[in-house]
Structures are given as structure tokens and as C-alpha cells.
Amino acid sequence: MPNPGPFPPQLSLSAAALHFGTTALSDSAARACDVKAAASGPPVSSVPVPPSADVPASEAETADAALERILRGPSGLGTTSLHLALREEPPALPESRAAPAEGNPIPGLYYHPVAEPDPVRVEEVSRRIKAWALEEVDLYPEEWEEQFDGFSVGRYMVACHPDAPTVDHLMLATRLMVAENAVDDCYCEDHGGSPIGLGGRLLLAHTALDPLHTTKEYQPQWAESLHSDAPRRAYRSAMEYFLQEASPSQADRFRHDMARLHMGYLAEAAWAQTEHVPEVWAYLAMRQFNNFRPCPTITDTVGGYELPADLHAQPAMQRAIALAGNATTIVNDLYSYTKELASPGRHLNLPVVIAEREGVSDREAYLKAIEVHNDLMHDFEAEAAALAAACPLPNVQRFLRGVAAWVDGNHYWHQTNTYRYSLPDFW
Numbered sequence: 001m002p003n004p005g006p007f008p009p010q011l012s013l014s015a016a017a018l019h020f021g022t023t024a025l026s027d028s029a030a031r032a033c034d035v036k037a038a039a040s041g042p043p044v045s046s047v048p049v050p051p052s053a054d055v056p057a058s059e060a061e062t063a064d065a066a067l068e069r070i071l072r073g074p075s076g077l078g079t080t081s082l083h084l085a086l087r088e089e090p091p092a093l094p095e096s097r098a099a100p101a102e103g104n105p106i107p108g109l110y111y112h113p114v115a116e117p118d119p120v121r122v123e124e125v126s127r128r129i130k131a132w133a134l135e136e137v138d139l140y141p142e143e144w145e146e147q148f149d150g151f152s153v154g155r156y157m158v159a160c161h162p163d164a165p166t167v168d169h170l171m172l173a174t175r176l177m178v179a180e181n182a183v184d185d186c187y188c189e190d191h192g193g194s195p196i197g198l199g200g201r202l203l204l205a206h207t208a209l210d211p212l213h214t215t216k217e218y219q220p221q222w223a224e225s226l227h228s229d230a231p232r233r234a235y236r237s238a239m240e241y242f243l244q245e246a247s248p249s250q251a252d253r254f255r256h257d258m259a260r261l262h263m264g265y266l267a268e269a270a271w272a273q274t275e276h277v278p279e280v281w282a283y284l285a286m287r288q289f290n291n292f293r294p295c296p297t298i299t300d301t302v303g304g305y306e307l308p309a310d311l312h313a314q315p316a317m318q319r320a321i322a323l324a325g326n327a328t329t330i331v332n333d334l335y336s337y338t339k340e341l342a343s344p345g346r347h348l349n350l351p352v353v354i355a356e357r358e359g360v361s362d363r364e365a366y367l368k369a370i371e372v373h374n375d376l377m378h379d380f381e382a383e384a385a386a387l388a389a390a391c392p393l394p395n396v397q398r399f400l401r402g403v404a405a406w407v408d409g410n411h412y413w414h415q416t417n418t419y420r421y422s423l424p425d426f427w
């Protein structure tokens with residue numbers, strides 16, 4: 001069994017303190033937070049917009065302060081520990097290694113720029129993930145190496161998890177990200193994927209995350225099956241590492257999000273098989289499941305703390321998470337638009353579906369898709385701010401901040417990954 005090694009003792013203490021704190025708070029927290037009010041109250045103006053006439057100034061200020069806390073972290077006495085858990089101090093680097101990455105943002109897209117991800121961490125995560133891919137799970141043949149490197153998963157995960165206390169924590173997210181992409185590429189898309197038989201493949205791969213409980217006779221065959229292809233080897237191993245740090249409820253949250261993802265893959269495949277172009281709302285429903293959601297929702301495990309299950313399950317939290325996941329995924333539709341146009345067959349993404357179903361030009365459809373994204377972002381920020389104001393618990397605030405950081409890091413990665421993505425010529 002692979003052993004990633006223990007987390008540093010100072011982190012264990014810090015994580016234990018957070019776990020203890022959240023356990024003690026968890027029962028009263030759900031009651032203490034007037035979450036229903038946050039979810040059903042009047043919409044609160046999103047923070048970058050100054051208070052407007054239809055929002056009382058005090059309410060807008062509360063939302064502003066809450067969002068400020070979400071995005072930047074709390075301030076004041078005793079809040080230092082809420083910013084970042086204890087981090088390994090990176091050694092100093094020559095400046096040239098932290099040079100800004102290339103790539104232009106989509107004109108008109110609403111996003112938040114992020115600081116260049118720590119190059120020392122990027123290098124270490126990149127080194128370790130390649131070793132894992134090659135030595136532990138035999139992920140890809142030699143000829144795919146350039147694509148693996150071009151994916152730049154180290155830069156991606158360091159940008160998305162600025163509060164990860166250690167590289168070990170970052171590796172939890174990085175292995176899962178690689179495994180999720182291996183399943184998408186090898187089962188669904190361009191590395192041998194196909195809609196034919198996808199349901200069976202996904203279900204069996206899902207058992208690498210959510211194990212089969214069966215009789216003594218059949219259990220060994222199932223266990224053996226988890227080593228039989230790269231996607232299953234990757235899921236099995238990445239999950240094994242994840243379980244070493246995640247609590248049972250964090251693991252279950254992740255399994256639920258992965259089941260959602262697999263359901264989304266199946267709908268996409270079914271439509272591809274019959275060459276069906278869904279209505280725009282139906283496409284958005286499919287994309288809410290075929291979605292990055294499993295990545296931001298592990299932000300607490302990667303951060304070394306826990307958002308308790310009852311707080312995670314609150315409708316207002318669920319709405320904030322869904323909006324954030326949808327914004328991150330439409331970002332993918334926008335940045336991967338030209339790549340998908342160039343791929344064989346018709347690859348659905350939001351601009352393609354809008355053009356087809358609403359009878360507008362490719363350019364108009366693309367610009368409308370940007371607006372859809374921007375609305376999702378504003379709604380996420382308004383909901384997150386309202387929830388943070390109604391529920392001023394450290395783990396809720398930090399979780400929302402972690403989701404917001406993931407949204408921003410995800411945009412950064414798409415913008416700067418010029419190996420994979422290029423913008424259309426619409427401006």
C-alpha cells in the first residue's frame with residue numbers, strides 16, 4: 001500500500017484543533033445560523049458593485065463585509081489561524097521561476113485575478129504527481145507524456161488551493177484531479193472513450209470510490225478489477241490517499257459529488273449518441289452534473305479542516321456550491337470552445353447549444369454564454385456573502401472562501417493554459 005507519510009506534527013495539532021472545534025460547534029451551528037433567511041431573503045447586491053438603490057445600505061455593507069471576508073479572510077484579533085493553517089515555508093527562489101504565465105482572459109468575462117501560484121509548490125506537486133502517475137498507477141503510455149505535462153496539473157491545484165497547509169494536502173486534490181481526467185479522457189472522450197458501454201464502465205469505476213460489499217466468493221474478483229485499467233487504478237489509489245485525511249462525512253460528500261459527475265457524463269453521452277442538441281436550460285442542467293463540483297467541495301479536506309455535514313447540507317450552502325461549480329464549468333465551455341470545435345463530431349458546450357437552439361450567430365452565442373457565466377458568478381458571490389453574514393462560523397467562512405479561491409484558481413488555469421486552450425476570434 002502506498003504510504004504518503006505522516007503529515008507534519010504541527011499540522012496534525014492544528015487540524016485536530018479545527019476538528020475538535022467544529023465538532024463542538026456543529027449541533028448548535030446549524031441552529032445558530034439563520035441559513036433559511038440567507039437563502040430566501042431578498043437578493044443581495046454582489047460585492048464588486050456599489051450599493052444600489054434597491055438594496056438598503058446597511059444590508060449591502062453587511063454583504064460587502066461578508067464577501068470581503070470570504071475572499072480575503074477575516075481580520076482582527078484572534079483571526080490569524082482562520083486565514084491559513086500552518087504551512088511549510090517554501091525556500092526562496094530565483095525571481096525568474098515565478099514569471100507570470102501567459103494567456104489572455106476572455107474579454108467581458110467577470111473573474112478575479114489570482115497571485116501567481118507559489119512556484120516551489122508547483123514544482124514539487126508536478127514532480128510528485130508524475131511519479132505517482134508513472135510508478136504507482138501506470139497511468140499513461142509514453143506517447144501521452146507531452147499532454148500530461150501540458151495539462152499543468154501542479155499549477156492548477158496550487159492556484160486553486162492557496163490555503164493548503166502542506167504539499168501532502170495538495171497532493172490529495174492533485175491525484176483526484178488527474179484520476180477524474182483519466183476517466184473522462186479514457187472512458188468518455190478523446191483517449192478511446194465512447195458513449196457505447198459508458199454506463200457499465202463508469203459504474204465499475206465508481207466502485208473504486210464507493211466499494212462493493214459482497215460475498216467472499218466475489219470480493220477478490222472485484223478487488224482485482226480495480227487494477228485492470230488506468231482510470232480504475234487512478235481512482236482507487238487517489239481515493240485511498242484521500243481517505244487517509246478525509247473524515248467519513250467528507251469522504252461521503254465526495255462520493256456523492258462523483259456520482260453526480262458520472263450521471264452528468266451519462267446524459268452527455270446519451271445525447272451524443274442520438275445527436276440530440278438539448279434546449280439551453282437542459283444543457284445547463286446536464287452541465288451542473290458534468291461539472292467541476294467534486295474539486296471545490298474537497299477544499300476543507302485539502303485545507304486540513306472540516307465543514308460539518310449538517311452545515312454542508314444546508315440549502316443555502318448547496319446553492320452557493322452549485323452556482324460556483326456551474327460558473328467554473330461554463331468557464332471551461334468558454335475557454336475550450338475552439339478546441340472542441342476542432343474535435344471530431346459535434347461537441348456540446350454552452351455557445352454551441354445557444355447558437356443552435358436560439359438561432360443566433362456563433363459570435364452572439366459566445367457573447368451570451370459569457371453573460372450566463374457572469375450571472376452565475378454574481379449569484380454565487382451574492383449567495384455566499386448572504387450565507388457568510390447569516391452564519392459567521394469560522395469553518396463556514398473558510399469553506400466559502402476556499403470555494404471562491406477554487407473558482408478564481410480555475411479561471412487562472414484556463415486562461416493561462418495556452419497548451420490546451422485558445423480564444424476564438426470574436427473581438
Ligand SMILES: CC(C)=CCC/C(C)=C(\C)COP(=O)(O)OP(=O)(O)O
Pocket residue numbers: 177180181184261290291292293294295329332333336
Ligand atoms: C476534474 C473534474 C471533476 C472534471 C469533471 C468534468 C470535466 C471533465 C470538466 C468540467 C471539463 O470539461 P471538458 O470535458 O469539456 O474538458 P476540456 O474542455 O476538454 O478541457
Ligand SMILES: [Mg+2]
Pocket residue numbers: 332333336337340349
Ligand atoms: Mg470543455
